[in-house]
Amino acid sequence: MELSEAAAVGERLxxxxxxxxxxxxxxxxxxxxxxxxxxxxxxxRLSLRPRSVGLTDAGxxxxxxxxxxxxxxxxCGEPCTWLPPTTCSGCAGxxxxxxxxxxxxxxxxxxxxxxxxxxxxxxDSALAGGWALSRAALTEALAGGGIDSHGQRMVYLLxxxxxxxxxxxxxxxxxxxxxxRVEDWLGTTPTGNGDRAGDLHRLVLSYLGAYGPATPQDLxxxxxxxxxxxREAFHSADLTEVSIAGRNAWVTGEPGGDGPAPFRLLPxxxxxxxGYRDRTLxxxxxHVRRVNAGGGIVKRVLLVDGRAAGTWxxxxxxxxxxxxxxxxxxxxxxxxLDAEAEDLGRFLAVPVSLTVAPPQA
Numbered sequence: 001m002e003l004s005e006a007a008a009v010g011e012r013l014x015x016x017x018x019x020x021x022x023x024x025x026x027x028x029x030x031x032x033x034x035x036x037x038x039x040x041x042x043x044x045r046l047s048l049r050p051r052s053v054g055l056t057d058a059g060x061x062x063x064x065x066x067x068x069x070x071x072x073x074x075x076c077g078e079p080c081t082w083l084p085p086t087t088c089s090g091c092a093g094x095x096x097x098x099x100x101x102x103x104x105x106x107x108x109x110x111x112x113x114x115x116x117x118x119x120x121x122x123x124d125s126a127l128a129g130g131w132a133l134s135r136a137a138l139t140e141a142l143a144g145g146g147i148d149s150h151g152q153r154m155v156y157l158l159x160x161x162x163x164x165x166x167x168x169x170x171x172x173x174x175x176x177x178x179x180x181r182v183e184d185w186l187g188t189t190p191t192g193n194g195d196r197a198g199d200l201h202r203l204v205l206s207y208l209g210a211y212g213p214a215t216p217q218d219l220x221x222x223x224x225x226x227x228x229x230x231r232e233a234f235h236s237a238d239l240t241e242v243s244i245a246g247r248n249a250w251v252t253g254e255p256g257g258d259g260p261a262p263f264r265l266l267p268x269x270x271x272x273x274x275g276y277r278d279r280t281l282x283x284x285x286x287h288v289r290r291v292n293a294g295g296g297i298v299k300r301v302l303l304v305d306g307r308a309a310g311t312w313x314x315x316x317x318x319x320x321x322x323x324x325x326x327x328x329x330x331x332x333x334x335x336x337l338d339a340e341a342e343d344l345g346r347f348l349a350v351p352v353s354l355t356v357a358p359p360q361a
Contacts (some may be wrong), residue, residue: 001242004244005245015211016271017032018306025052026055029055045061132171134176134178138154170185207219211275214249215277216234261303264340273301284307287328310327322353323341
């Protein structure tokens with residue numbers, strides 16, 4: 001099946017819940033996206049806004065801290081954990097850790113393997129009973145057991161324990177995260193069922209449900225899984241192959257997303273950009289350095305017709321927030337941008353002022 005580039009972008013927008021029917025519950029959004037990038041928690045919450053109806057920043061925070069998880073198809077909690085390639089992700093329970101567990105251990109250096117299991121026993125004991133402890137408190141607990149976890153040792157221990165589905169982030173103490181046992185936080189420990197092929201099969205279907213049309217290479221970059229496993233998982237699934245400007249990609253079901261694409265203000269590290277190895281459908285190569293200048297930083301992006309049309313900045317002031325958009329070229333339909341900025345203010349529950357700077361040279 002041949003898809004135009006516009007139709008492919010439209011399909012990705014629809015599946016990523018940036019157009020069409022959008023959920024009204026935070027857990028439904030996270031599940032629909034097969035997890036969200038959450039290394040910057042405020043940005044992660046902002047990523048839910050354009051993909052939902054009626055959510056607020058305060059409401060999203062309440063879901064994470066109070067509801068924690070939901071029952072029913074397509075719903076999940078929002079544990080915050082590390083998944084390959086060791087970035088912190090708010091992840092649907094179905095993704096933890098069945099498909100990722102073998103890769104999770106391999107993603108980390110084996111330099112601290114000898115102390116890892118003993119440290120996990122101490123951490124588990126310290127958190128038992130529903131305790132939520134900061135990194136500093138866990139460092140003290142480990143020191144009491146004779147383990148020096150200063151510096152990168154604690155980074156390794158927390159990252160690996162998170163990736164293996166043992167712990168996740170709990171409530172914050174001021175600006176700092178605490179850690180809790182996944183079993184206590186969600187009421188259960190989400191694990192695979194021992195069927196590696198089945199776990200990967202379900203992951204491919206979930207991934208393409210959120211990002212299709214896409215390729216095994218895209219899945220490998222998004223997930224950190226081995227390229228061979230990604231190819232095999234694509235091959236074993238019942239997928240629809242499409243051709244986009246001479247390049248093959250795959251979707252679940254039949255594509256049907258070539259509809260109107262409203263302006264969208266996406267936050268830093270948004271999953272719509274991070275979900276693919278090849279971002280050229282969304283981001284003109286001429287503008288790559290303006291969005292991703294290096295150092296792992298992916299800037300806030302304005303989408304127009306599903307393509308990056310500029311970057312934007314958000315500054316919090318005592319009486320609200322200031323949004324400054326710097327487009328790559330003159331913008332059409334300013335009223336749509338005004339509406340999107342107004343909805344951002346609604347989400348944050350503060351007044352918002354919008355400035356459109358001259359196009360970037």
